[in-house]
Amino acid sequence: MAGTPGPDPPADGGGEARPAWDSKLQYLLSCVGFAVGLGNLWRFPYLCQTYGGGAFLIPYVVALAFEGIPLFHIELAVGQRLRRGSVGVWTAISPYLGGVGLGCFTVSFLVSLYYNTVLTWVLWYLLNSFQHPLPWSACPLDLNRTGLVQECRDSSPVSYFWYRRTLNVSADISDSGPVQWRLLLCLAVSWAVVYLCVIRGIETTGKAIYFTALFPYLVLTVFLVRGLTLPGAMQGLTYLFTPDLRVLQSPRVWLDAATQIFFSLSLAFGGHIAFASYNPPRNNCRRDAVSIALVNSMTSLYASIAVFSVLGFKAASDHGQCLDRNILHLINAFDLPEQSVSRDTYTAALARLNASQPARVAGLPLEACRLEDFLDKSASGTGLAFIVFTEAVLHMPGAPVWAVLFFAMLFSLGLSSMFGNMESIITPLLDLGVMPRRVPKEVLTGLACLLCFLTATCFTLRSGSYWLEIFDQYAAALNLILLAFFEVIGVVYVYGMKRFCDDIAWMTGRRPGFYWRATWKVVSPLLLLTIFVAYTALLASSPPRYKAWNPRYERFPSRQEKPYPGWVLAACALLSFLPTLWVPVVALGQLLARCREKTRDPLQDGRPKPRGGRAC
């Protein structure tokens, strides 16, 4: 039995062969590009920094070994064996599980909407980086040209450029405001670039991926070399990577490590299934899974070294400026000659003055300048890229060059992930045969991109960034975990572990060992269930709030925490559960259809039952 698996499902019909990769390298690069995305750059370093530096690697590796790699292997194996997109694969395993594929499809659609909006922001910054001085280096003047704009003066030029000149964010999520035409233009170009690359499916993405997957590594290396030569970089690296093992006692660390691995590998989107379905049937998917997962994690580490060295430089330069301000206070107050107190002699001079005239020194507005405080300022997500890093780039000599490189890298990182997202939307549509055979693939991809573009214009409203946070938190997280759980259960218990192992033996030449079988059968489903429960508990523990940028807030530039209005909460709930609802809906639908068929024709009892069917 091991040599002859079940009959192959029909190739997607019309007499056209299924498209195939030009080479194994293209396939590997596509999967790596899909997995390696913006999160590797701006989420992993933040987690490392928050959770005790090097100590975070322990839960990370544990999660990778027990959750990431096994699930990844399942996706690649299932796609390669059944040679269909996500919807087709789950329908083939069992008609009752078709909802899993539809759920993956919906989540991919929602994610590509907001993911490309982030790329739009990146593109806007990229377009603005081709000038010197950079537009976020100085505040603009106010109307009568006697001073700077109030909002900018109170916060900082970088924050002002992000919140006002880019997003033009409103103070409240209910205040939508008009569509920002600048962002709309960049959104159009963003989607045009995506369309250009996915226009013929893997035929075109396979060519584009050579650039978009490899270019970020080049730029990361350049930043690494530059970053390590900047003053303050080594302090940044040592401080941020020094392990603090006490954090491992908190369960939150383990939860964040597990979710980070899960989302970092882009599991349960259906993109990897789609990519693997274009492989030749006999391909060592186990080796692919392990190597791609390891490359993804290595990239996270590599990126965090580059990021931390630049952040260390920024902290050192901020610390130096803090010292300079204090020195100025001292010199002004005590009429000392210029340059008599330098950064190195500041502490000694302060001690001397404090000993001789403590009352006067106490009256001065001196700040406490500690390098650790500046290093502790952490940021993740858009805050890291658009505020912290842009400010760091300002201090580097030749700032526009570094800004262009940085944002070009971000754009290609995001673009290669978008390819995977679009494949997980387009491949199921092609397999389902939504469009008649005569219509060329270009039209289908064009319509998909157009629909996504029109829907994503809601993120270019003034409240768009608040909605993006909602989508990011609620549309993706819970649904993906649940769908991954159903995937594992579906493959291991419905398809059958024995049959699955036979298929893998046929494809790779070796049966999966104990580690694989144990993780698939027990460890991964349990882990996923635990993560789901913990994550839901976390989300439910505090009423959902968002941080609004309100210039009229009394503690501006701190962001004002506001609760979501009722209708927004309803939207959050909808986003959280709608994609997963496909699973029970389709299962019920199939059940009803079979019952109806059975009651209509009782003579069907003698025939061999269709696969996965049950008497109702």
Place this chain on the structure above:
Amino acid sequence: MEAFLIEVDGAAIGRRRNTTCGPWGRMWIRHVPVEEVLYLVSGGQEYAWDTNEEYLFKAMVAFSMRKVPNRETTEISHVLLCNVTQRVSFWFVVTDPSRNHTLPAVEVQSAIRMNRNRINNAFFLNDQTLEFLRIPSTLAPPTDPSVPIWIIIFGVIFCIVLVATMLLILSGIQQHRRKHKGPSEMEDTEDKCENVITIENGIPCDPLDMKGGHINDAFVTEDERLTPL
């Protein structure tokens, strides 16, 4: 009646004292000993602040006042400096020709504002390093190009993407047409072969009802109802 405190090479903060410079006289002008000169490094030019520089400053202030209508007769000796410190900060007042009153602050302020640039350049300093308290500087407007740069880059990228997409679509259409012409030609030749065969036999096959002898209606429906394996 008010004095201006001017600070050199200091950034934001200076001392604000509302007291006047006091009755002018030699005792109020501190003599700066030569060995305690201060070196100012600004704009790449190094020079010591001594009485000659003070003379230059007085000359610049007098020059600014002379540009004001009604004050063309201001002389250098009408400008008085006092309280000079090592930070190089001092107070100054401008008196009228009779040396009895000091000129109102507003006049001096506006005069200096008009000629701020000249005063700065005389000392190779700028608004940040040569600060007049209570005289806000008119900030230079940022250079705004007529077309923002981002639009230019945007136009370039958009055109490239559009052209590339058009090329891909056109080549796709060409491929499509070539593929469709190919199979239809093959079908024509197959039909011709069949026709040839039936005629070549000499006996036209059409009158023979081939279907009637082979197909049993009962079996047809049975076959159609079986789901393909």
